Structures are given as C-alpha cells and as structure tokens.
Amino acid sequence: MPLQVPLRVGCIGLGIGKVHLQCYSTREDVRIAAVCDINEALACEVASTYGAAAYTSAHKMLSSERLDAVSICTPPKTHAELVEACAEAKVHVLCEKPMASNLKDCRRMIEAAEGAGIILMVAHKKRFHPFYSFLKRMCDGEWGQILWASVRFALGRVEKGWFWDEDDGGGPVLENAVHVFDLLRWLMGEAKLVFGFGGNLFAKHRAPQIDSAAVCIQFSSGGIAALAIGYASEWAVAREQVAFATPFVVVDADGPFDNVSQFRASTRDDEPKPIDLSFITVGALDDFANEIEHFIRCVLTGVKPLVDGYEGMRSVKLALAAKHAIRTGQVVDMERFECD
Ligand SMILES: NC(=O)c1ccc[n+]([C@@H]2O[C@H](COP(=O)([O-])OP(=O)(O)OC[C@H]3O[C@@H](n4cnc5c(N)ncnc54)[C@H](O)[C@@H]3O)[C@@H](O)[C@H]2O)c1
Incomplete structure (x- = not known):
C-alpha cells in the first residue's frame, strides 16, 4: 500500500x-x-x-x-x-x-x-555532517583519494552501565568510536589490516573493559589512518580533531566533540595555496x-x-577487530577476522 x-x-x-x-x-x-x-x-x-x-x-x-x-x-x-x-x-x-x-x-x-x-x-x-559529506564529494572527485588520516576522538566520562557492558555498548571503542570507524570506511574504503594498543587505563571500575586506545588501520587502497579514541578526555576539553591528506590537498578540521566546525585546506602543488572552506556552515543538529x-x-x-544494515555491520566488525587487536597484541587481517 x-x-x-x-x-x-x-x-x-x-x-x-x-x-x-x-x-x-x-x-x-x-x-x-x-x-x-x-x-x-x-x-x-x-x-x-x-x-x-x-x-x-x-x-x-x-x-x-x-x-x-x-x-x-x-x-x-x-x-x-x-x-x-x-x-x-x-x-x-x-x-x-x-x-x-x-x-x-x-x-x-x-x-x-x-x-x-x-x-x-x-x-x-557523521556521513550526514555538512563537512564530512562535502569532503566525501570532493574526494570522490577532484581532490582525489584520501591516503592518510589522523583522528582525535576522545570523549569524557560516561556513567551509563550499558555503555561499558561487553554484550551491550562494548565500551568506548565500539559504542563511541564506531562513529569514526564508519566515517573512515566511508571516506577511505574497506580496512585491510588493523592494529592497536589500549587497555583499561582510567575507568578502573569498568575493568577489564578497554577504555582508551590508539588504533592504526591500513586500508585496501593502501591508505593509512591513526586514531586516538576512548575515555581519554573530559567534557570540558573534549574536541574532535581530524586531518586528511590526498595527493592533491590537505584538509584539517576541529571543533566541539562530535561536531567539527572549523576547517582549513591547502592545495599540494608546487605553490600550495589555501582553499577557502568558509562557506561550510554547521548548525548544532545538522547531522x-x-x-x-x-x-x-x-x-x-x-x-x-x-x-x-550491511554498512552498519561492517563498521561494527571494524570496531570489534580493533578490540581484538588490542587484546591479542596481533595485527588483524580483516579478510580472515571471524567473530560472532
Ligand atoms: N548518534 C549519536 O550521536 C548518539 C548519541 C547518543 C546515543 N546514541 C546511541 O543511541 C542509543 C541510546 O543511547 P542513549 O544515550 O540515548 O541511552 P540512554 O540510556 O540515555 O537512553 C536510552 C533510553 O532507552 C530506554 N529503554 C531501554 N530499553 C528499552 C526498551 N526495551 N524499550 C523501550 N525503551 C527502552 C531507557 O529507559 C532510556 O530512557 C545507543 O545505541 C547509543 O549508542 C547515539
């Protein structure tokens, strides 16, 4: 009907x-x-x-x-x-x-x-945030493929019990950083190898849940990303800071946690020139x-x-792979990684 x-x-x-x-x-x-x-x-x-x-x-x-x-x-x-x-x-x-x-x-x-x-x-x-959707459009076109990314996405304290439970939120690496895993998959393609260090560094009452992590990803494209994620900040100072490089441009953004609002970019030719991104405006609930x-x-x-659903599932799988890498100390090959 x-x-x-x-x-x-x-x-x-x-x-x-x-x-x-x-x-x-x-x-x-x-x-x-x-x-x-x-x-x-x-x-x-x-x-x-x-x-x-x-x-x-x-x-x-x-x-x-x-x-x-x-x-x-x-x-x-x-x-x-x-x-x-x-x-x-x-x-x-x-x-x-x-x-x-x-x-x-x-x-x-x-x-x-x-x-x-x-x-x-x-x-x-994040795929619907005005900056990231603009970046995606440009990198699918004249800006070229993103081959390098750096993301700081460390959050403040969250005391909801379900957030930390392994069979529910799965702690910050899944519950929160899945935003970043999904964003990077969308912008850079599928991950090939994942490695990470992390542990229960700060939220001792949530042990053994991983609360903070440094994760590296190599994508099938050859691109690489480094992520600083988890409960490694406090809300008064928590920020989202990202940087991307393609063969033709570099782009840098930051702003309040979970809502970047300031953007800078430059060309990468022999005489690099700033790219004006001031036309990108971001309202608090735009995403x-x-x-x-x-x-x-x-x-x-x-x-x-x-x-x-398939996209949502692949992003969960990447977050679970990062946790597996942290817990085992091994590099996870996404094609061989099996988890239920
Ligand atoms: N996209 C984002 O930026 C964003 C932000 C916050 C939370 N989330 C996600 O949203 C979900 C909820 O997070 P939250 O922060 O709102 O949690 P919350 O604990 O603040 O709120 C969840 C609400 O669901 C209710 N609830 C629980 N089980 C229920 C059920 N079976 N039927 C009906 N109501 C039920 C609870 O009583 C509570 O009021 C999580 O998956 C979280 O990751 C997304």
Whole structure:
C-alpha cells in the first residue's frame, strides 16, 4: 500500500531519541504518533510535548498504532529484538549506532528487514555532517583519494552501565568510536589490516573493559589512518580533531566533540595555496536533521539508505577487530577476522 504523507512515526527509547523527535517535529511530511520508553514518566512527558501516544512496551506500541517508521534509540543489546518486532509490523526502521554489540545480532536485523521488505538504516550521523559529506564529494572527485588520516576522538566520562557492558555498548571503542570507524570506511574504503594498543587505563571500575586506545588501520587502497579514541578526555576539553591528506590537498578540521566546525585546506602543488572552506556552515543538529531527511526520503521513495544494515555491520566488525587487536597484541587481517 502506498504510504500517505504525513508519515506516522514513532520513537523507542527517549534519551538521544529526544533529538530524533526534535528533528521529526520540524518536518511537514511527518507526524509523531507515538513514543515508547520503559521509563513511564519519561514516555508520558515526551508524548505530551508532541501530542503523541505514550507506551512502555514497544510491542504494545507496534500492535496498537498504525506506524510507518520508527527510530530505535535504545541501548545496542535491544536493537535486534526491536528491529525484528518492527519488521513483523512492517514498520521502517532508523536504528541508532552501534547497530549491535555482535555480528550475530547484526545478521538477525538484516534478515528480519529483508524478509519483511522494510528499510533498515543505521544512524551513522557523521556521513550526514555538512563537512564530512562535502569532503566525501570532493574526494570522490577532484581532490582525489584520501591516503592518510589522523583522528582525535576522545570523549569524557560516561556513567551509563550499558555503555561499558561487553554484550551491550562494548565500551568506548565500539559504542563511541564506531562513529569514526564508519566515517573512515566511508571516506577511505574497506580496512585491510588493523592494529592497536589500549587497555583499561582510567575507568578502573569498568575493568577489564578497554577504555582508551590508539588504533592504526591500513586500508585496501593502501591508505593509512591513526586514531586516538576512548575515555581519554573530559567534557570540558573534549574536541574532535581530524586531518586528511590526498595527493592533491590537505584538509584539517576541529571543533566541539562530535561536531567539527572549523576547517582549513591547502592545495599540494608546487605553490600550495589555501582553499577557502568558509562557506561550510554547521548548525548544532545538522547531522541528525540531514540523517532523518535521508531516512524519510528512503521510506517515501524506497531507495536503499546510504547506511544500510550491511554498512552498519561492517563498521561494527571494524570496531570489534580493533578490540581484538588490542587484546591479542596481533595485527588483524580483516579478510580472515571471524567473530560472532
Ligand atoms: N548518534 C549519536 O550521536 C548518539 C548519541 C547518543 C546515543 N546514541 C546511541 O543511541 C542509543 C541510546 O543511547 P542513549 O544515550 O540515548 O541511552 P540512554 O540510556 O540515555 O537512553 C536510552 C533510553 O532507552 C530506554 N529503554 C531501554 N530499553 C528499552 C526498551 N526495551 N524499550 C523501550 N525503551 C527502552 C531507557 O529507559 C532510556 O530512557 C545507543 O545505541 C547509543 O549508542 C547515539
């Protein structure tokens, strides 16, 4: 049956889910019909903001409401079961990153979505950030292939238990740095070899979870990247700092953690000249808003999302490979790396 605009959307999990709702609420092609959180007071409070129905069970919400699309914004351990429930109800899904804590769950999600013919998009927002999407366009064209990257993406303290659990968030290298693994895969292609040092350096009460890491990646293209990631900062000083080099340009960006906002670039010819990037402007929620715009467009047109289940799964696999390299002290060959 063709979908009718405004689409009826729901949101499961109302932490970062509130940001999804904020973005949906500005759109004329969407109506927020229902929200769900196991915290009843929170569900009721958010529902009243949007004149939506409140639920404490996703299953109840999916069976009671006629929804077209849902954002899943709960901890990773719950994603597979919730995607399966949405697939059964034939509701399209935008699922927060990391797609899951293991590849078995990622496969379950892909299978359920394919079986039901629903769209499954993973919310890797960096691909929708104005700077990174511009960089991708330019490097697919005249700026040439990125062959060198440096990323500082160290976060401050997070005390949510699920964030650290191995079978849920998987600690900062998976839960948080999956943003960077996905971004680099998108910009530089598939990883070939991964190596890293790291350990439980600061969050002793989370031992033996790896909290901080220095990871090196060699890509199939021959390109290389160095990442400084994990709980190695505090929020007052946490920054996102990235640098990229292609044969023809070098690009440098930094800004608040998780939202670069200042950019510099130069040509690399015999007389290097600065490249003006001042036209790139970044609003605080641009990445989320663009991601949701893409999701809604995919739902309405049936186009495959930029970050489908397979893409989400490959980024989880790269994060798991980095953790494996740290724990074993070995270089991981991505083609041979098996993990479930
Ligand atoms: N894209 C981003 O920048 C970004 C930012 C933050 C979090 N996230 C991701 O979003 C997800 C949630 O993170 P968060 O920071 O919002 O977590 P959170 O703990 O702050 O909020 C999660 C909410 O989900 C609810 N919940 C848990 N299980 C549920 C279930 N089965 N049914 C309904 N509600 C349930 C909890 O009560 C809680 O209110 C994680 O996968 C995280 O990695 C992404």
